[in-house]
Amino acid sequence: MFDWLIYFSDWLIYDVSGLSEGSRLGTALSFFVYDVIKILILLFLISFIMGIVNVYFPVEKLRNYLNSRKLYGLEYLFSAIFGAITPFCSCSSVPLFIGFVQGGIPLGVTFSFLITSPLVNEIALALFLGMFGWKVTLIYAITGILLGTFGGFILGKLDLKDWLTDWVKDIMAKTYEKGDTVTADSINFIKELPLISREAWHIVKGVLLYIIIGIGIGAAMHGYVPENFFEQYLGGGQWWTVPAAVIIAVPMYANAAAIVPVIQVLVVKGVPLGTAIAFMMSTVGLSLPEATLLKKVMTFKLISVFFLVVTVFIVASGYLFNLVL
Amino acid sequence: MTIKILGTGCPKCKQTVDIVNKAVAKLGADIKVEKVEDIIKIMEYNVISTPVVVVDESVKIKGRVPTMSEITALIQAS
Numbered sequence: 491m492f493d494w495l496i497y498f499s500d501w502l503i504y505d506v507s508g509l510s511e512g513s514r515l516g517t518a519l520s521f522f523v524y525d526v527i528k529i530l531i532l533l534f535l536i537s538f539i540m541g542i543v544n545v546y547f548p549v550e551k552l553r554n555y556l557n558s559r560k561l562y563g564l565e566y567l568f569s570a571i572f573g574a575i576t577p578f579c580s581c582s583s584v585p586l587f588i589g590f591v592q593g594g595i596p597l598g599v600t601f602s603f604l605i606t607s608p609l610v611n612e613i614a615l616a617l618f619l620g621m622f623g624w625k626v627t628l629i630y631a632i633t634g635i636l637l638g639t640f641g642g643f644i645l646g647k648l649d650l651k652d653w654l655t656d657w658v659k660d661i662m663a664k665t666y667e668k669g670d671t672v673t674a675d676s677i678n679f680i681k682e683l684p685l686i687s688r689e690a691w692h693i694v695k696g697v698l699l700y701i702i703i704g705i706g707i708g709a710a711m712h713g714y715v716p717e718n719f720f721e722q723y724l725g726g727g728q729w730w731t732v733p734a735a736v737i738i739a740v741p742m743y744a745n746a747a748a749i750v751p752v753i754q755v756l757v758v759k760g761v762p763l764g765t766a767i768a769f770m771m772s773t774v775g776l777s778l779p780e781a782t783l784l785k786k787v788m789t790f791k792l793i794s795v796f797f798l799v800v801t802v803f804i805v806a807s808g809y810l811f812n813l814v815l
Numbered sequence: 816m817t818i819k820i821l822g823t824g825c826p827k828c829k830q831t832v833d834i835v836n837k838a839v840a841k842l843g844a845d846i847k848v849e850k851v852e853d854i855i856k857i858m859e860y861n862v863i864s865t866p867v868v869v870v871d872e873s874v875k876i877k878g879r880v881p882t883m884s885e886i887t888a889l890i891q892a893s
Contacts, residue, residue, distance in 0.1 A: 544878075548864070548878065549863050549864055549878075550863065553863065582823075582825070582863075582864050582865055582878075584823060584854055585823070585854065585857060585858065585862060585863050585864065585865055586863045586864065588854075588858050588863070589858075589861075589862070589863025590863070592858075657855060661858065685879070685882070688882070689879060689880070692880065696826070783823065786854055
């Protein structure tokens with residue numbers, strides 16, 4: 491799919507800039523141009539597709555769907571899948587949380603959405619696709635969805651309603667009026683297209699700098715970190731590497747886009763893939779900004795339990811992948 | 816008329832405020848632009864994705880950043 495891009499970046503670096511073919515700098519720059527453009531294209535495409543899905547299936551519809559049917563436990567899975575395909579912004583998590591519980595959706599099902607939504611997002615998918623290929627991306631996405639499904643199920647079983655903040659309890663006690671139906675108007679697809687592509691472009695623009703920095707660091711590391719360097723230290727299956735990766739990743743939230751290219755280099759140099767996936771999930775899934783926002787609706791106790799369950803699941807899937815892959 | 820922008824302070828909400836302010840300035844109309852960040856007040860509008868543009872207490876745009884022309888059209892329509 492991206493053969494043309496190899497020719498283009500080679501042409502740009504060797505013919506236009508006049509660097510000699512096979513030189514260290516030339517090769518690195520050619521890779522850099524190739525990776526940056528490829529990931530930007532993928533990110534735009536994925537954001538665009540998610541934009542289309544979102545126009546036809548906004549969260550309001552999802553809420554009504556989950557609320558109006560008996561789904562025999564499948565609601566956790568559906569909620570997680572919907573979390574994966576809707577674009578996520580951490581500042582929407584609170585309104586969404588309240589909107590869900592207000593609509594009568596069980597707390598556990600709401601958690602399923604809340605766990606998967608940031609884990610499987612357009613930026614992580616585009617970067618994984620560009621750096622690791624579709625198989626690893628698929629594994630990542632499925633893991634994220636299952637993690638949300640089971641995490642939500644367990645949190646639901648723990649029955650944590652009492653640990654919500656008081657005003658959320660008040661809201662839950664009030665009768666629920668069906669949401670207004672502004673989005674129910676028939677949708678003119680052609681009219682929506684420019685809006686969707688503009689939104690996708692916004693996403694690309696927002697992380698452009700981080701992607702360039704991340705790929706830049708990755709490219710530099712490719713040249714200077716010796717092959718199998720990390721294998722010596724991290725690859726030997728030491729038990730603590732997965733939890734350590736998960737903890738280190740927590741404060742890196744803002745730079746998720748910059749982190750994947752670096753992770754890719756770490757994998758090439760010997761870090762096991764499971765550890766890398768756990769690291770990525772922790773970066774996007776356990777974010778402190780999100781925790782601060784959630785404090786408005788959940789007590790500290792509830793947030794701790796929520797994060798603890800997600801952490802345990804991320805660490806477990808890290809171990810699992812290190813064993814299986 | 817009053818335009819309210821509901822949002823908890825994310826980049827998208829800030830963009831929306833900028834766009835609305837620009838549109839209002841351009842039209843030179845007598846419009847009050849208000850930013851609502853209090854989540855309790857936001858939830859009174861029964862919305863679950865932000866940012867939201869509310870014109871005279873009716874929800875017009877939700878869950879995305881509007882364009883200048885959309886806002887201009889909204890102002891002129893009412």
